[in-house]
Amino acid sequence: IFIKAPFKNTFDISNHIERWTELFGDEYVSAEVLSREGNEITFRLTDDENKSWVSKRWLHPEQKYAYASRHDPMFPFKYMKIIWLYHEQDGGTLMTWIQDFEMDPGFTKFSEEQIEGFINEHSVHNMKIFKKVIEEDAAEVTKK
Numbered sequence: 052i053f054i055k056a057p058f059k060n061t062f063d064i065s066n067h068i069e070r071w072t073e074l075f076g077d078e079y080v081s082a083e084v085l086s087r088e089g090n091e092i093t094f095r096l097t098d099d100e101n102k103s104w105v106s107k108r109w110l111h112p113e114q115k116y117a118y119a120s121r122h123d124p125m126f127p128f129k130y131m132k133i134i135w136l137y138h139e140q141d142g143g144t145l146m147t148w149i150q151d152f153e154m155d156p157g158f159t160k161f162s163e164e165q166i167e168g169f170i171n172e173h174s175v176h177n178m179k180i181f182k183k184v185i186e187e188d189a190a191e192v193t194k195k
Contacts, residue, residue, distance in 0.1 A: 052178040054144050056189035061144040062112050062137055064185045068094045076180050078173065085110055118150070127158035127166075146181070 054061050064070065071082035081097035090110045097103040108119040121131040138145040140145040150170055154163045162168070189190065 052136055052146055052182050053140070054182050054185050056143055056185045058137055058139045058144045059112075060111075060189045060192065061146060061185050062115070065135065065146065065187055066092075066108070066110055066117050068108070070184075074181050074184055075177050078177065090172075107112065126155050127160075129153040129155050137182060146178065149179065150174070158173055164182070 055150050065074070068082050068084050072079050075144075077099060078097060079096050080099055080101075081095070081103070083094045083095045083097075085095055085105065087093075090109070092108045093105065094108065097107050105123045106119055106120055106121045108117060110117050115136065117135045117157070119133040119135075125131075131150070133151075134149045136147040136149070152166075152170075154166060
């Protein structure tokens with residue numbers, strides 16, 4: 052999604068874990084940073100069904116990307132890895148999300164294809180919220 056905001060604003064806001072309850076709409080009821088060490092952030096997300104998990108995120112602003120992986124509990128995934136890419140363009144930043152995952156064989160509620168569909172649908176919706184929030188924030192900074 053193209054965000055009409057400078058790279059620094061886009062990167063900083065999109066990786067501000069504590070704001071993810073706002074940035075992801077109603078997907079997360081809690082986003083808690085557990086530790087920060089160098090460029091690594093360990094955090095816990097809790098969804099609207101009160102399920103929570105711990106993930107790690109590594110920020111690489113110089114290379115214009117952030118990388119994350121889910122850690123505990125892994126279920127319903129065998130693994131879940133996410134990379135967010137940021138490309139500076141005239142007038143803003145192109146933000147791209149890539150998610151690589153495999154479902155745990157014990158998870159039978161939905162097929163892997165259905166989960167991929169859910170993730171893609173949610174990602175499109177969530178990126179629109181990110182765009183709105185980041186652009187509004189950048190406009191406020193410009194006014195000051």
